[in-house]
Amino acid sequence: MTTFYTVLSWLLVLGYWLLIAGVTLRVLMIRRSVPSAMAWLLVIYILPLVGIVAYLLFGELHLGKRRAERAKEMWPSTATWLGELKNCQSIFATHISPVSEPLFQLCAHRHGVPAVRGNHLQLLTTSESTIKSLIHDIELAEHSIEMVFYIWQSGGQVDNVAEALMAAARRGVHCRVMLDSAGSMHFFRTPYPELMKSAGIELVEALKVNVLRVFLRRMDLRQHRKIAIIDNNIAYTGSMNMVDPRFFKQGAGVGQWIDLMARIQGPAATMLGLIYACDWEIETGKRQLPQAPDTSMLPFEEEDGHTVQVIASGPGFPEEMIHQALLTAVYSARKRLIMTTPYLVPSDDLLHAICTAAQRGVDVNIIVPKKNDSLMVGWASRSFFSELLEAGVKIHQFGGGLLHTKSVLVDDQLSLVGTVNLDIRSLWLNFEVTVTVDDRTFAEDLACVQEDYIARSTRLNPEEWATRPMWNRIIERLFYFFSPLL
Known part of the structure; x- marks a missing residue:
């Protein structure tokens, strides 16, 4: 009996060190920065088992097999769409300032499309002005409204956005909303998701947190974009989640959140719409690319004015x-x-x-x-x-x-x-x-x-x-x- 336990203990020790060696090899084989690799190795060796589990959960960028396949499948059609867009020569900038040229060249080569001109931009410095402007545009929407946010928290002015969105859906506007599962966890426990769906809004809970699938997809990978697009012509993006700062995280002791949003009218809104279409396809498997921008009317005609390049990142998009x-x-x-x-x-x-x-x-x-x-x-x-x-x-x-x-x-x-x-x-x-x-x-x-x-x-x-x-x-x-x- 003593011999059995001795052999068992040695086998457990051997198995543990083989596991350590395997994870160590995996850390070293994956291309990452040296400080990141060293940090992970120290965590793995200092915290037995806990460090290994932590690495398997958070050490690598796992989008999940199904989403990874969708991301791979969407690029041929996306590339075709971008190729057709290049026929709309009037929307592309012909002059870039010297300070912006290196960045815009990088984006054009990696994203496959040059910067677009003819946009009108407005900075919105308060949540109140942002929500007021957004509701106004929602009320005037004729064809489509698309939104993606990391956090949507009911209460205050945000409920007015939800009501305007549901009213738009009822009058026939095609409305799609995608919210991060972890960031909007509290929202999905309120009556609003069912109310939105009943009004005709397509509501998607992105990157669902599922304990049963923790080793199949990285659970802390989040949909952190904040975008709203109206009629493929007006878009909002910036740092603001769909929250009323008067009610958001008031117990954190940091005061109200201060955000900045940009309202964009013009071809750049279509580029944000393309990003939204890619996110929607990765999450749902449904393909719905935006229409090409209307080049007959550019909101801002000056050749050098409001030239915009949109940069997207995340799994399925150009690395780094x-x-x-x-x-x-x-x-x-x-x-x-x-x-x-x-x-x-x-x-x-x-x-x-x-x-x-x-x-x-x-x-x-x-x-x-x-x-x-x-x-x-x-x-x-x-x-x-x-x-x-x-x-x-x-x-x-x-x-x-x-x-x-x-x-x-x-x-x-x-x-x-x-x-x-x-x-x-x-x-x-x-x-x-x-x-x-x-x-x-x-x-x-x-x-x-x-x-x-x-x-x-x-x-x-x-x-x-x-x-x-x-x-x-x-x-x-x-x-x-x-x-x-x-």
């Missing part, structure tokens, strides 16, 4: 597209660079690019919230402050609520507005979207918004930061270690 776009934008800066983000956990390459910009004389400003709703991300962000400050980057801590705006302004000419946080999840994991705008007037509007944020912020003093307590530094370094996994 958002990361490459941000790097290109930062390296294009010659005079001024302003970035706003709620979560600052950049990759080594992006951190190096930002610091290099400051060191070559660019006026670099980063605006982050003073209080963050994520404890881990808050501490991890602080671990990057020293290196940024030493390079000459100005860090502003916004005190008027949780600054949720994601924006980049380069040399008062090139603007990026969208859903992308400066963290690993947004750069390499989630479904994200960003609109890049080559237009000085739009850039001036964005600069006014960012300068208002700075006026409501406290600039971090490098000397004071250098004297922070030792226990702060220890916690920062601890969470810095986990930054590749956040």
Whole structure:
């Protein structure tokens, strides 16, 4: 009997170490950054079994077999649609500013379509103005309304959007809504999903969280886009979830969320519609590509005005597209660079690019919230402050609520507005979207918004930061270690 238990224990030990060796080999074989690989290896070796399970759950980008097949199957028809779109020569920009040219060339080569002109853009700086404008456009919709949001939370002004959407569906407008399963978990427990479906709205719960399938698809892969498209001609995108900030996460102690949305009218709305069509097909298997934009009427006729390129990322889309776009934008800066983000956990390459910009004389400003709703991300962000400050980057801590705006302004000419946080999840994991705008007037509007944020912020003093307590530094370094996994 003793011999049996001895052999069994040795077999268990051998099996465990074979499992460790197998997972280690898998970590090393998959192409990833060295810090990320080292972080995972340390987690696996320091936390027996728990580290292995964590890696199997969150270590690799599993879209799931069915969705992966759909993503692969949709590209031939998408490529054909883009090829036909190129016949509409009047919508494509013929002049790009020098500061925007590298980024727009990257997007044109990787996405397969050049930037489009003839758009009219408007920045919406409050949830109230965004919802009011959106409801107005919904009420005027004639053919279709398409929406995708990470979070939809009932209450306050959001219920007015739901009512307007249901009224549109009842009068014959084709309405489709796609909401992330985890982000909109509370919404799916309210009466509204059934009410919407009864009104004729196609409602889809994207990337359902299913405990039984945790090892078949990465459960923390999220649909993080925020897009609304009306009649294939008007679109909204930016950082705002479909929530009323007066009622959203009031117990978190960070104040109301501050967001920025762009209302777009013109061919760029059709490009956002194509992204929506791809997401819809990946999730449902149903193909419904948008119609080509109406080139007979462009909202903004000036040749150089409101030139837009739409960037999409996530499984099924060009790899590292958002990361490459941000790097290109930062390296294009010659005079001024302003970035706003709620979560600052950049990759080594992006951190190096930002610091290099400051060191070559660019006026670099980063605006982050003073209080963050994520404890881990808050501490991890602080671990990057020293290196940024030493390079000459100005860090502003916004005190008027949780600054949720994601924006980049380069040399008062090139603007990026969208859903992308400066963290690993947004750069390499989630479904994200960003609109890049080559237009000085739009850039001036964005600069006014960012300068208002700075006026409501406290600039971090490098000397004071250098004297922070030792226990702060220890916690920062601890969470810095986990930054590749956040």
